[in-house]
Structures are given as C-alpha cells and as structure tokens.
Amino acid sequence: xxEPRRIRHCRVCGHPARYAVPPEDTRERAICTACGEIxxxxxxxxxxxxxxxxxxxxxxxxxxxxxxxxWTLPAGFLELGESTAEGAMRETDxxxxxxxxxxxxxxxxxxxxxxxVHFFYLAQLQxxxxxxxxxxxxxxxxxxxxxPWDELAFRTVRETLRLYFADxxxxxxxxxxxxxR
Amino acid sequence: xxEPRRIRHCRVCGHPARYAVPPEDTRERAICTACGEIxxxxxxxxxxxxxxxxxxxxxxxxxxxxxxxxWTLPAGFLELGESTAEGAMRETDxxxxxxxxxxxxxxxxxxxxxxxVHFFYLAQLQxxxxxxxxxxxxxxxxxxxxxPWDELAFRTVRETLRLYFADxxxxxxxxxxxxxR
Numbered sequence: 001x002x003e004p005r006r007i008r009h010c011r012v013c014g015h016p017a018r019y020a021v022p023p024e025d026t027r028e029r030a031i032c033t034a035c036g037e038i039x040x041x042x043x044x045x046x047x048x049x050x051x052x053x054x055x056x057x058x059x060x061x062x063x064x065x066x067x068x069x070x071w072t073l074p075a076g077f078l079e080l081g082e083s084t085a086e087g088a089m090r091e092t093d094x095x096x097x098x099x100x101x102x103x104x105x106x107x108x109x110x111x112x113x114x115x116x117v118h119f120f121y122l123a124q125l126q127x128x129x130x131x132x133x134x135x136x137x138x139x140x141x142x143x144x145x146x147x148p149w150d151e152l153a154f155r156t157v158r159e160t161l162r163l164y165f166a167d168x169x170x171x172x173x174x175x176x177x178x179x180x181r
Numbered sequence: 182x183x184e185p186r187r188i189r190h191c192r193v194c195g196h197p198a199r200y201a202v203p204p205e206d207t208r209e210r211a212i213c214t215a216c217g218e219i220x221x222x223x224x225x226x227x228x229x230x231x232x233x234x235x236x237x238x239x240x241x242x243x244x245x246x247x248x249x250x251x252w253t254l255p256a257g258f259l260e261l262g263e264s265t266a267e268g269a270m271r272e273t274d275x276x277x278x279x280x281x282x283x284x285x286x287x288x289x290x291x292x293x294x295x296x297x298v299h300f301f302y303l304a305q306l307q308x309x310x311x312x313x314x315x316x317x318x319x320x321x322x323x324x325x326x327x328x329p330w331d332e333l334a335f336r337t338v339r340e341t342l343r344l345y346f347a348d349x350x351x352x353x354x355x356x357x358x359x360x361x362r
C-alpha cells in the first residue's frame with residue numbers, strides 16, 4: 001500500500017531517518033541522519049488472472065481485509081524471485097486452488113493513488129475443482145450476467161472484467177494498458 | 182535493485198529486525214524484534230520509451246553506474262505518484278531532454294534476477310533538439326544498422342530494440358510480454 005512518510009528509522013543502522021531531497025535527486029527520500037543511507041519507496045505490483053471455463057469466469061470472495069466479503073479475481077502482490085506470470089499463477093493457486101493454463105497478458109492498470117500497478121493474465125481453467133485458500137471465503141464461476149458488479153472488491157477487477165467481456169464479444173483479446181484514477 | 186536480507190532494522194521503531202516466516206505467510210520477511218512490524222520487499226518497476234524519428238531511434242549513453250558509458254533507451258525507476266506512462270515520459274525528458282508524443286505500451290519484460298519489471302512505450306520525437314541531463318553523456322539518433330548492439334547497457338533494452346525493428350519491419354506493433362532470464 002502507498003504509505004508515504006512511513007519510514008522513521010534507517011533499515012541499515014536503525015538511527016532516525018528524515019525526509020529530504022538528496023543531492024542530484026528531485027524528490028524527498030528517507031535519509032538516515034547517522035549513516036546517510038537513502039531509502040527509496042516505489043510502486044508495487046499486483047498480479048492476477050481471469051480464469052475462464054467456457055462462458056464463465058472464476059471469482060473469489062475475500063476472507064481478508066481490505067474489502068472483506070467482496071468479490072475479486074484471484075490476485076496478490078508480486079514477490080521477489082518470480083515473474084509477473086509466475087506470480088499470477090501462484091495467486092490463482094493460493095486463492096482459488098484452481099488449475100489453470102496461463103494465457104497472454106491482458107491488462108496493465110496503474111492505480112497511482114495506491115502506489116500500485118495491477119497486471120491480469122488470461123487463463124483457462126483445466127477443470128472446475130476449486131480449493132479456496134485461507135484468504136478466500138468461497139470461489140465460484142459466473143456467467144457475464146451473473147457477475148456481482150456492485151460487490152467487486154477493486155476497480156481494476158471491474159475494469160478487467162469489463163474489458164474481458166467486451167473483447168470476448170468481439171472475438172479478439174488484446175493487451176489493455178491504462179490508469180484507474 | 183534486488184538486495185535480499187538488506188533490512189537489519191525496523192523502519193518504524195529502529196530496533197533490530199530478523200528474517201522469519203510470519204504467521205499465515207509462506208515467505209521469510211524482515212520482522213521487528215521489538216514492535217513486530219513486518220517489512221515486505223517486492224520487485225520494482227523501470228519505465229522508459231523507444232523514441233522514434235523517421236527510421237531512427239534515440240539512445241542515450243550513460244553517465245552513471247551501472248553500465249557507465251554504455252547505450253540505453255531512456256528509462257528509470259517508476260516513482261510513487263505517477264503512472265508507468267507518466268514515468269516513461271519523465272525519464273525521456275530527464276535523460277535526453279527530448280520532446281515526445283507517447284504511444285502505446287510496447288514491452289513488459291521481467292528481470293527476475295534483478296527483482297525488476299521493465300516497461301517500454303512507443304514514442305514519437307517531436308523534433309531533434311536534445312538536451313541530455315546529468316545522467317547522460319550524449320544522446321543521438323541511430324538507424325537500425327547503426328545501433329551499437331555490443332555496447333547496450335541492459336538486456337531489456339536489447340530485447341526491446343530487437344522487437345521494435347521486427348515489428349516495424351512487418352508494419353504492425355503489438356505489446357510483447359516476457360522474461361529476461
């Protein structure tokens with residue numbers, strides 16, 4: 001999450017940090033008052049999938065905050081040591097216990113206010129056996145007219161589903177890049 | 182940069198942190214031994230452009246480490262408060278002083294070993310007036326056969342240029358997503 005001015009101490013030596021613009025920089029950074037270490041804060045990535053089974057898509061009802069009880073595509077934070085595709089597959093397994101064949105990158109959506117970039121990949125479910133993990137209350141398949149549009153957890157999920165059904169309707173999927181403001 | 186186990190102290194209270202797997206997690210995180218704060222480390226994003234002028238593309242020779250003296254497309258770390266497109270435009274201005282019209286997202290390349298995801302956008306130069314910033318030794322235009330392939334700074338730059346000339350040859354640009362291993 002985007003938490004500006006969250007760094008109060010140096011991660012190297014533990015002494016207090018203060019925010020100032022370093023030499024040859026243009027932005028305020030957390031700088032250690034003792035050792036001079038500069039700590040940068042950057043947007044982080046969220047990765048997920050649009051798992052399809054025939055004319056249905058898989059959604060998960062969140063068992064955790066934020067947005068407890070609302071519906072989402074399986075997605076979560078990209079970890080060090082994995083690619084965006086690998087992270088999207090891992091999250092689909094963790095949140096829904098779903099076996100998928102990963103498809104192409106589908107949406108790349110900036111959520112500047114949250115300091116996040118969200119990636120969703122197309123995916124084909126290999127069967128309908130689902131085994132939701134502890135972060136999911138339930139996982140189930142929805143036809144387009146069944147999607148709980150008013151109970152979706154995130155705007156990037158809404159936008160990705162909207163683009164998915166539009167592209168499916170015209171018979172051609174392409175990559176969509178944009179911003180959620 | 183990907184610097185695992187770099188966190189030695191809590192950013193909230195400054196007390197020592199140690200790496201352990203938190204409850205209900207699967208990965209080791211830096212956890213404060215005093216206040217319990219968990220500090221996550223995630224991949225960061227690099228954003229840039231492929232600025233074109235007729236049959237030429239703009240490259241910058243780096244005045245900074247890493248890869249001092251080698252050639253790169255204008256690119257740098259995505260900052261909080263900006264979208265990937267905005268960051269790509271900012272970096273093009275900072276590194277080359279180039280006026281561009283930003284085009285479509287072109288490459289999304291994971292560099293897992295570096296803990297990075299690189300984004301390059303197509304761009305049209307508006308004129309050939311360049312004003313390289315302090316991070317750039319020189320900026321100039323190259324035709325395809327002039328590109329210094331053996332003196333490129335980063336593999337994502339090489340791959341993006343390769344894809345750019347291939348797509349230009351066939352007369353159609355599309356988004357390319359993949360990994361640099």
